[in-house]
Amino acid sequence: MAPRTLQDLFVHSLSDVYSAEKQLTRALPKLARASANSDLKAAFETHLEETQGQIERIDQVVELCGIKLKRIKCVAIEGLVEEGQEQIDDFDQGPIRDAALIAAAQKVEHYEIATYGTLATVAKQLGHEEAMKLLLETLEEEKSTDEKLTQLAKQQVAQEVRASVES
Ligand SMILES: [Fe+2]
Numbered sequence: 001m002a003p004r005t006l007q008d009l010f011v012h013s014l015s016d017v018y019s020a021e022k023q024l025t026r027a028l029p030k031l032a033r034a035s036a037n038s039d040l041k042a043a044f045e046t047h048l049e050e051t052q053g054q055i056e057r058i059d060q061v062v063e064l065c066g067i068k069l070k071r072i073k074c075v076a077i078e079g080l081v082e083e084g085q086e087q088i089d090d091f092d093q094g095p096i097r098d099a100a101l102i103a104a105a106q107k108v109e110h111y112e113i114a115t116y117g118t119l120a121t122v123a124k125q126l127g128h129e130e131a132m133k134l135l136l137e138t139l140e141e142e143k144s145t146d147e148k149l150t151q152l153a154k155q156q157v158a159q160e161v162r163a164s165v166e167s
């Protein structure tokens with residue numbers, strides 16, 4: 001039957017983000033390996049660990065809400081991951097590629113921030129308070145990752161890009 005209720009929307013969005021997080025557990029190690037800046041590398045590695053925890057939180061939400069996830073593929077993240085791969089192919093390892101990787105990763109974080117924000121709101125509307133709290137925890141991790149990437153872009157990587165242009 002075609003999805004039509006708020007509950008259907010919740011299950012669909014949660015299934016979608018589950019697929020997104022799974023894809024990201026495969027993409028983040030590649031981003032870490034592709035980075036030159038050691039802080040950026042570390043940021044990707046830390047976020048990989050967080051992402052594994054986020055998948056566990058989704059499992060908890062599924063338990064708490066007594067729902068079953070659908071087998072769907074998040075095509076948005078598939079596309080964003082593909083763009084990240086293109087940056088790796090197009091730029092040699094170094095500060096310019098790092099800047100490109102940060103931009104690609106921030107697109108992913110913004111997608112996740114939008115998704116978890118909606119999911120938390122829908123969980124609340126459905127009366128799933130505990131699930132909402134878990135989704136908000138993940139939302140905060142995505143936001144702080146985004147901020148960390150902004151800081152890295154503004155500080156180290158920007159300096160390195162300048163240095164590479166001047167030399
Ligand atoms: Fe995530």
Ligand SMILES: [Fe+2]
Pocket residue numbers: 047108109112142145
């Ligand atoms: Fe993320």
